[in-house]
Amino acid sequence: MSNLPESLAGKTVSVLGGTGPQGRGLARRFAAAGLPVVIGSRSAERAAATAAELAAATGGDVTGADNPGAATAGDLVVVAVPWEGHGELVAGLAAELTGKVVVDCVNPLGFDNQGAFALAVEEGSAAQQAQALLPASTVVGAFHNVSAVKLEDPEVTSVDTDVLVLGDVREATDLVQDLCATIPGVRGVYGGRLRNAHQVEALTANLISVNRRYRSHAGVRVTDL
Amino acid sequence: MSNLPESLAGKTVSVLGGTGPQGRGLARRFAAAGLPVVIGSRSAERAAATAAELAAATGGDVTGADNPGAATAGDLVVVAVPWEGHGELVAGLAAELTGKVVVDCVNPLGFDNQGAFALAVEEGSAAQQAQALLPASTVVGAFHNVSAVKLEDPEVTSVDTDVLVLGDVREATDLVQDLCATIPGVRGVYGGRLRNAHQVEALTANLISVNRRYRSHAGVRVTDL
Numbered sequence: 001m002s003n004l005p006e007s008l009a010g011k012t013v014s015v016l017g018g019t020g021p022q023g024r025g026l027a028r029r030f031a032a033a034g035l036p037v038v039i040g041s042r043s044a045e046r047a048a049a050t051a052a053e054l055a056a057a058t059g060g061d062v063t064g065a066d067n068p069g070a071a072t073a074g075d076l077v078v079v080a081v082p083w084e085g086h087g088e089l090v091a092g093l094a095a096e097l098t099g100k101v102v103v104d105c106v107n108p109l110g111f112d113n114q115g116a117f118a119l120a121v122e123e124g125s126a127a128q129q130a131q132a133l134l135p136a137s138t139v140v141g142a143f144h145n146v147s148a149v150k151l152e153d154p155e156v157t158s159v160d161t162d163v164l165v166l167g168d169v170r171e172a173t174d175l176v177q178d179l180c181a182t183i184p185g186v187r188g189v190y191g192g193r194l195r196n197a198h199q200v201e202a203l204t205a206n207l208i209s210v211n212r213r214y215r216s217h218a219g220v221r222v223t224d225l
Numbered sequence: 226m227s228n229l230p231e232s233l234a235g236k237t238v239s240v241l242g243g244t245g246p247q248g249r250g251l252a253r254r255f256a257a258a259g260l261p262v263v264i265g266s267r268s269a270e271r272a273a274a275t276a277a278e279l280a281a282a283t284g285g286d287v288t289g290a291d292n293p294g295a296a297t298a299g300d301l302v303v304v305a306v307p308w309e310g311h312g313e314l315v316a317g318l319a320a321e322l323t324g325k326v327v328v329d330c331v332n333p334l335g336f337d338n339q340g341a342f343a344l345a346v347e348e349g350s351a352a353q354q355a356q357a358l359l360p361a362s363t364v365v366g367a368f369h370n371v372s373a374v375k376l377e378d379p380e381v382t383s384v385d386t387d388v389l390v391l392g393d394v395r396e397a398t399d400l401v402q403d404l405c406a407t408i409p410g411v412r413g414v415y416g417g418r419l420r421n422a423h424q425v426e427a428l429t430a431n432l433i434s435v436n437r438r439y440r441s442h443a444g445v446r447v448t449d450l
Contacts, residue, residue, distance in 0.1 A: 115417065199428050200424075202423070205424070209415070209417030210415065210450070213415045218447050219448040220445055222432075222435060222444070223386055224441040225443065
């Protein structure tokens with residue numbers, strides 16, 4: 001039914017904030033790849049509704065739950081919530097996320113009439129904030145720069161982008177690189193330690209500028225690999 | 226003799242810090258493209274020696290000067306000095322750089338036994354620091370992520386990377402995009418305002434991590450353009 005790598009066999013992926021564009025787009029692609037997916041949301045009802053849509057669209061195994069339920073259900077847990085609620089959400093799920101790989105894709109950005117800009121984060125980055133709040137989990141940063149529009153578009157059969165995967169534990173970054181590769185066209189590239197996550201999160205502001213100038217849904221490829 | 230765009234016809238490009246790997250690599254490519262190039266260095270003798278090497282290697286018009294002389298000679302002035310001396314150098318050349326487009330490619334990075342990491346810059350980025358110190362110049366950020374090894378290697382006939390060009394003045398970023406395109410393989414892509422330069426400078430730390438992991442000289446391409 002799928003060509004999942006051995007590292008992901010039997011694993012469930014939960015997506016917290018799975019009813020927003022980025023989370024929904026990632027969930028759709030993971031489900032299409034044959035991974036069991038649990039959509040998490042503050043509202044279990046909204047999660048269930050999005051899950052039903054994605055199950056119908058992909059033929060995959062997608063269910064919904066509130067965020068704590070999704071955090072409990074996932075072997076890998078993707079955090080795709082808005083930056084505003086990031087710290088509070090993550091701190092409240094420390095027990096559920098213990099021992100797990102947590103994939104943070106949150107971009108702390110502000111917006112004004114000149115476009116997007118990077119916000120300062122006390123811990124350095126959203127990923128480092130998550131790691132500080134989840135000392136018993138392994139946080140990996142990934143999927144920051146992937147276009148939600150491309151992920152959600154069923155006509156896009158290959159998403160033309162690399163994903164920079166950031167983390168301090170090789171086993172976890174390798175696993176998340178495998179997760180990246182379940183999305184057609186996407187390549188997971190190790191991009192450094194968590195302390196270098198800020199600029200990858202912030203680069204999304206530049207891609208928003210690119211998208212405005214060129215009317216694109218830009219991604220990033222790393223050359224010479 | 227060359228296919229320079231009209232915007233660069235008759236223009237001289239000076240490269241401050243042109244005896245270091247990044248500056249030398251850019252100077253070599255600009256000279257090969259047919260642009261008159263002036264190498265700047267603290268030492269006029271070392272600048273002249275590097276200029277003679279590059280002139281011989283490229284058949285181009287390359288001369289050397291001390292940094293103030295090079296700043297005076299250039300219509301476009303590229304700043305490719307180490308971060309440590311950046312502020313002092315730039316501040317000391319405010320008169321020479323008045324009215325000019327200044328292309329800052331400096332990456333404020335630190336290094337320890339875990340590799341490279343981004344340094345905090347009071348003004349936000351090296352490019353913003355330069356703009357703060359040069360209120361009568363137009364600062365554009367560019368060439369942050371281009372491999373000096375690739376630029377300097379005469380066997381590399383096409384440098385497989387985009388250059389994100391950052392700035393607040395459209396005419397200046399357009400001109401620097403044209404400058405990027407004089408290097409075979411390189412495409413200049415508008416990447417946002419100067420306030421979003423930090424993460425592009427800092428991304429070089431990630432590319433250093435990539436290079437260590439994959440034994441590469443990585444660059445970055447923007448997709449969907």
